Amino acid sequence: MSVGTRERILKAAKEEFSRRGYYRTQISHIVERAGVARGTFYLYFKGKEELFKELLLKTVSELRELIKPVELSRDPKEQVRENLERILRYALENEELARIVLFRACEPELSGPVREFLNSIVKLTEDSLKKGIKMGLLKEHDPHAVARAVVGAVKETVAGLIEEGGDPKELSEKLLSFSVGGLWRD
Template identity: 35%
Template sequence: MSNIINILAGVVTKMGKRGRKKGANGEQSRKQLLDIAAEEFAHNGYYETKISTIVKRAELTQPTFYLYFKGKEEIFQELVNLFRAELSNLIKQSRLEPGISLTSFPDNIKGKLTAIFQFFKGNPNLTQIGLFFALEAEKIKQQLSDQIEMNLIAEQQDGYFRTDIDMGIVADSIMGIIERLTVTKLLSGLKTPEMLANEIVNLLVYGLHYQ
């Protein structure tokens, strides 16, 4: 999995949460458990994933698992929270700054969308957990859509988009497009993040008709 889990594992381990072992060995063990748990949850779902399988694949013991996590629910929720926080941060960063020339702003949008799809592609297991398997998956997607709407309204006020469009509908549409294309094109390997970003911008900015 990406460096995101690695960073998180390091931060928590160094803090010595609940008296856990500090140092490189503890950090590596925690990261390994998170990596394998993400893969198990993504492939088998929450209820079919077992702690015994996770620790066996990690070549660790169940007591070692409980040094870092109270149980399956805690490690799963940590993965969900990690996905939610990282994607929320990416969407916040995707807002266009005022003053971008109208000729170059499509390329700016492509860059922002590409970053989101790259996160999904680099973290396929985490993406499936956050978008589909988490109990709060719909709430997460609604939160993200709300963030997109806030960005769009600000960009609308900056003169990038028409003022007669309901940006709530646009935001829900974009979130739906991102979710669907992630499943059908990105995680299946049919399209790259750059290709998908380009297709979305061509559709939403330039439309279906010939200019």
């Protein structure tokens, strides 16, 4: 068989979870969509919760790999923009996973990996901001508060991309331009 049973179930689960959320998605929805029997599901996954967490962990780990550390040898703004673009592109190409991470992981017991990921991104951003400030490149903002704001701006941009479509490259440029230059003309 060209595509394994496990992959069929994973694909079906992504679709169902992203449409219905964790609690409204039933095992029967998943196995029907995957075209396998109920029992087969439990040959590949310990249960519904484990499967959901696996999807979350896989996604945040892939997202993490998309974020490359900024090197001093190249323009840092461009590198940040590339990171943004990669994330936006990933969300566009993995819409269901992005939807699950952004909108469907809200019960406390399930959202742990996502919250950790976001916190680590906030931390990463904060450290970069601190570095930029120290190097004199950035204004003297409160790095933590601004890091949260920036991460929030990115999250919402990703959400917008998923809901309304758009071009990852352009959006990354707009987001960067706003973050870097602010709104005010003067």
